[in-house]
Amino acid sequence: MTEEHRRFQGWTASYVLGALDGEDRRAFESHLGHCTTCTAELNEFAPLPSLLAKVDPEAVARQPDPALQARIAAEARKELTRLRSGQRVWRGATLAATAAAAILASLLVIDRDQVDQPPGQLTATVISSSASETNVIVVPKGWGTEIVLNIADLPRREGYQLWTIDDSGEWTNAASWSPTQTGGVRLTGASRIPLDQVDRIVITSLDRADVLVEASG
Numbered sequence: 015m016t017e018e019h020r021r022f023q024g025w026t027a028s029y030v031l032g033a034l035d036g037e038d039r040r041a042f043e044s045h046l047g048h049c050t051t052c053t054a055e056l057n058e059f060a061p062l063p064s065l066l067a068k069v070d071p072e073a074v075a076r077q078p079d080p081a082l083q084a085r086i087a088a089e090a091r092k093e094l095t096r097l098r099s100g101q102r103v104w105r106g107a108t109l110a111a112t113a114a115a116a117i118l119a120s121l122l123v124i125d126r127d128q129v130d131q132p133p134g135q136l137t138a139t140v141i142s143s144s145a146s147e148t149n150v151i152v153v154p155k156g157w158g159t160e161i162v163l164n165i166a167d168l169p170r171r172e173g174y175q176l177w178t179i180d181d182s183g184e185w186t187n188a189a190s191w192s193p194t195q196t197g198g199v200r201l202t203g204a205s206r207i208p209l210d211q212v213d214r215i216v217i218t219s220l221d222r223a224d225v226l227v228e229a230s231g
Contacts, residue, residue, distance in 0.1 A: 157209060
């Protein structure tokens with residue numbers, strides 16, 4: 015680990031949540047230009063702002079059933095343990111903010127039907143698909159591109175990955191998930207690649223051997 019990376023380690027969540035001041039933000043963005051580790055971490059955190067923006071305050075305020083409460087609490091505890099065990103130096107209230115985001119993200123994943131589709135959405139053109147129903151929505155964001163999937167009957171694989179491919183042919187991971195009983199998936203992924211630089215959006219098996227869905231950005 016270089017001294018520069020050690021300095022910026024743990025800044026990613028603060029950057030995504032807008033907690034860095036102007037000078038620190040510019041320094042971190044310069045670091046991102048040549049640090050693949052922080053860039054990969056940025057892709058993991060990138061969906062949080064959009065997820066938080068979609069939360070219906072009334073839906074969150076409603077008391078979930080006990081089983082749902084227990085599941086969310088367990089996920090939050092797991093996330094806090096993971097973050098603490100990583101011995102990262104979190105700036106300001108980043109740890110608390112990230113834990114809160116994890117809880118809200120859990121609510122959104124569990125109760126996705128309460129969330130409206132994002133404003134300003136564009137429907138990607140499906141070039142090929144192994145699923146019976148394929149809907150791919152792309153939304154330009156300040157940090158890159160949000161991708162909303164609504165797919166039915168994907169062929170069963172050990173796992174799946176969502177990718178954006180830019181104009182130069184570079185693949186950037188936007189999401190990954192495990193198979194479901196029905197083969198259906200409804201999720202939101204995120205890529206640091208701006209929408210106007212996205213050439214294709216693809217869904218593959220975990221080893222990228224099978225391209226199951228291909229759409230044009």
